[in-house]
Amino acid sequence: MDLTNLLGNSAAFLTTISFLPQAIKTIRSGNTRQLSLPMFLLFVSGVFIWILYGILNEQLPIILGNAITFLFAGTILVFKLRDLRK
Amino acid sequence: MDLTNLLGNSAAFLTTISFLPQAIKTIRSGNTRQLSLPMFLLFVSGVFIWILYGILNEQLPIILGNAITFLFAGTILVFKLRDLRK
Numbered sequence: 794m795d796l797t798n799l800l801g802n803s804a805a806f807l808t809t810i811s812f813l814p815q816a817i818k819t820i821r822s823g824n825t826r827q828l829s830l831p832m833f834l835l836f837v838s839g840v841f842i843w844i845l846y847g848i849l850n851e852q853l854p855i856i857l858g859n860a861i862t863f864l865f866a867g868t869i870l871v872f873k874l875r876d877l878r879k
Numbered sequence: 880m881d882l883t884n885l886l887g888n889s890a891a892f893l894t895t896i897s898f899l900p901q902a903i904k905t906i907r908s909g910n911t912r913q914l915s916l917p918m919f920l921l922f923v924s925g926v927f928i929w930i931l932y933g934i935l936n937e938q939l940p941i942i943l944g945n946a947i948t949f950l951f952a953g954t955i956l957v958f959k960l961r962d963l964r965k
Contacts, residue, residue, distance in 0.1 A: 796935065800931055800935065804925045804926070804931075805925070807925025808926060808929070811917075811922035812918060813918075814915045815915040819913070827911065827913040828901070830900075832899075839894035839897060842890035845886055846886040849883055
């Protein structure tokens, strides 16, 4: 793996996995008041479109990476929406 | 612009801009307790490596998009670190 691939894979791994600790923290506390609803609406929408982009271009790494991010960020969004209804 | 480019540009725009409302919310409230420190450490590191990747590959859209995200997410990280010291 050359330097370019190593950098790309590291960057993709870090930005993909980063939403996991936030999802765990949010699930545990159930408190989402300081999380921005527009952020998670925009971000989850963007990640969903990345998945469509990956499917259209048959790029499995883009599909998989964004599917994982969608799962984590989507979970946080669901908690935020539930918190708003209280 | 074909469908693939339209999807890619829309997805990149949404995921890039999404951190702005969170940055604004965090700057206004100064309260970061429900934000995950590991999330922002991992995410900002990943975005920084994306910038290096873009520089190495001379891909200006990757450099610019991630520089904007780095600014927004980095601001949130600085507020989180300041909040921890209180």
